[in-house]
Amino acid sequence: MAQLISYVENEDPRAPGILKALYGARKKPYRVGVTGPPGSGKSTLVDRFALLAREQGLKVGIVCVDPTSPFTGGAILGDRIRMSKAAADPHVFIRSMATRGSLGGIARTTEEVAEILEASGKDIVFIETVGVGQSELDIFDAVDTVVVVLVPESGAGVQAMKAGLMEIAHIFAVNKADRAGAGRVKQEIEDVLHLAPAQPWEIQVFLTQAFRGIGAPEVFARILDHRKFLEEQKRENTRVIRIQKKLKNLLLERFEKEVVKRPEIEAKLKELSNKIIEGNADPYSASEILFEETWKEKSKS
Amino acid sequence: MERKIKVLVAKIGLDGHDRGAKVVARALRDAGFEVIYTGIHQTPDMIVTAAIQEDVQAIGLSHLSGAHMTLFPKVLELLKAKGRGDILVIGGGIIPEPDKEKLYALGMAKIFGPGTLTQEIIDYLNSKFAEPKK
Numbered sequence: 384m385a386q387l388i389s390y391v392e393n394e395d396p397r398a399p400g401i402l403k404a405l406y407g408a409r410k411k412p413y414r415v416g417v418t419g420p421p422g423s424g425k426s427t428l429v430d431r432f433a434l435l436a437r438e439q440g441l442k443v444g445i446v447c448v449d450p451t452s453p454f455t456g457g458a459i460l461g462d463r464i465r466m467s468k469a470a471a472d473p474h475v476f477i478r479s480m481a482t483r484g485s486l487g488g489i490a491r492t493t494e495e496v497a498e499i500l501e502a503s504g505k506d507i508v509f510i511e512t513v514g515v516g517q518s519e520l521d522i523f524d525a526v527d528t529v530v531v532v533l534v535p536e537s538g539a540g541v542q543a544m545k546a547g548l549m550e551i552a553h554i555f556a557v558n559k560a561d562r563a564g565a566g567r568v569k570q571e572i573e574d575v576l577h578l579a580p581a582q583p584w585e586i587q588v589f590l591t592q593a594f595r596g597i598g599a600p601e602v603f604a605r606i607l608d609h610r611k612f613l614e615e616q617k618r619e620n621t622r623v624i625r626i627q628k629k630l631k632n633l634l635l636e637r638f639e640k641e642v643v644k645r646p647e648i649e650a651k652l653k654e655l656s657n658k659i660i661e662g663n664a665d666p667y668s669a670s671e672i673l674f675e676e677t678w679k680e681k682s683k684s
Numbered sequence: 685m686e687r688k689i690k691v692l693v694a695k696i697g698l699d700g701h702d703r704g705a706k707v708v709a710r711a712l713r714d715a716g717f718e719v720i721y722t723g724i725h726q727t728p729d730m731i732v733t734a735a736i737q738e739d740v741q742a743i744g745l746s747h748l749s750g751a752h753m754t755l756f757p758k759v760l761e762l763l764k765a766k767g768r769g770d771i772l773v774i775g776g777g778i779i780p781e782p783d784k785e786k787l788y789a790l791g792m793a794k795i796f797g798p799g800t801l802t803q804e805i806i807d808y809l810n811s812k813f814a815e816p817k818k
Contacts, residue, residue, distance in 0.1 A: 385739040393688070456688070457713035463734060464723035470730060476737055481688070481718050 384503050388478055391495045402495055405502035412501035414508050415606055416522040418488060418548070419532030421514025424558040424593040426465035428532060429509050431599035432606070433469035436507050443475045444500030444508040448489050451481040458482075462511060476500060487521030488512040491636075494525045494629070517547040524628050528609045530554045530602065533572075535564035549575075552586060554605050560590035560598065584612055642677055651676050688718045689813050690740040694731045695724040696747050697755045704776060705746040711802035717809070728758035735763070735771055741813055742772040742793075744805075752779055753786070760791045772812060776800070 391398045415432070417425045426447065433443045447462035458481035469475045478500075480490045489512055497508045512522050523529055531552035549572075557569050569588045576586050587605060591598030613621075642648065651673060658664040693709045695702050702724050709719045720738050722731070735743050745756060756775055763769050774794045775787070784795050793812075796805055 385737050389739045451718075452713065455714050456716040458718045459709055459713050460718060460720045460738075461723075463720060467723075467730070470733065477734075478737055479720055483688075 388496050388499055392492050405499055409501040413610055414497055414526040416510050416526035416529045418512040418515050418522050423532045423534045425511050425532050426462045427593035429511050430466040430469045431593055431596055432603050433475050435600055435603040437472055441506040442504055444505035445477045446493055446496050447511040448480045448482060448493060448513050450513045451483045488515045488519030489521050520551055523551040524625050527613060528553050528606050530556055532556045532558050534559045535562045535568050537568060553609050555588040556591045556602050558591045558593050560592050565590055648677055690718045691742045691744060692720045692735045692740045693744045694722050694726045696726050696745050697751050699747055699749040700724050701748045715806040728755055728762055731759055732762040736768055745775045747777040753783055756787055757790050
């Protein structure tokens with residue numbers, strides 16, 4: 384399995400065949416995303432969740448994403464350090480991924496890797512994002528339940544009213560809650576949540592100390608509640624929307640690979656960029672020309 | 685399609701001197717490798733499980749406190765037992781010359797001692813995993 388994942392991650396020519404074969408082999412897969420700022424304790428919490436899931440007899444997959452350097456293309460993948468408890472269990476499979484240029488908090492092939500884990504019989508798959516700021520939200524479309532992890536220093540208040548990260552949570556965990564200000568942050572998030580019109584799913588805020596395991600069982604129970612909620616709600620609707628997005632992305636990727644990256648287009652791109660630098664064109668007209676060219680190339684093929 | 689070289693860097697056994705391992709991990713990152721860093725106090729079992737799940741091409745073991753003749757062979761043994769004897773194992777730390785020979789005989793690919801330039805390790809790994817030119 385580890386090698387199948389590598390094919391997918393490296394976009395090997397064998398990958399589409401593997402994914403086609405495995406997609407239908409998944410049985411009631413359930414996916415949980417864990418996101419939040421760097422150092423907020425995502426890995427440690429996931430480690431705890433994995434243990435709790437194991438106690439219930441669930442087989443666990445974990446995909447953890449860390450950033451790729453935009454300068455060298457290298458990466459340090461360090462999430463396993465905090466997952467030593469889960470890592471010792473033979474029914475837990477952990478895979479680290481580098482973002483490889485993707486900017487949405489997960490890698491381009493993270494969902495596909497989760498699919499492979501699901502096809503291998505994992506009942507629940509946790510995806511841990513890179514440490515995020517406010518707008519790396521790809522995780523929302525990749526999972527069923529999103530847990531947003533914050534710390535007392537996150538300074539909720541008006542932050543909680545801002546668009547982005549704070550809107551995608553199904554559950555909040557204020558981690559490192561032994562530090563000063565945790566209760567206040569929890570209160571402030573709750574206050575802001577109360578300003579929104581009532582929703583059928585109640586977003587709750589939990590105080591956790593992942594390192595000591597405090598609060599993690601409550602959050603995990605809430606994750607399972609959300610799973611039940613989605614089942615009762617007939618989540619088909621949200622799933623259809625998610626699959627539509629996925630198909631669109633696959634289409635765009637294909638288009639990029641087979642049309643935009645063709646040598647003729649790359650050459651034109653270079654030529655036009657030079658023109659712009661020399662002051663003989665502007666980016667807006669150039670992009671129109673490029674679009675026409677791309678279109679021509681596409682109809683030819 | 686891009687193929688990154690993935691390397692697991694691990695501190696094996698009861699040895700907390702992780703400065704060297706971190707320097708190597710960082711240098712490999714800067715050379716474009718994807719480095720899985722698992723921290724200190726790793727058992728051979730943990731290292732082999734991680735290496736297999738992560739499907740790395742190489743493992744770098746760091747050990748400075750004298751138990752390398754027990755721990756390094758254990759890693760090689762477990763990898764073979766699990767059918768991944770193909771994963772390249774290199775090491776670093778305080779390893780006496782006679783021990784190096786024994787470890788090479790058991791299948792360790794290379795041992796880098798104190799004073800090694802990180803560039804030597806990078807060049808070595810690149811030469812091992814260079815993609816055949818199209």
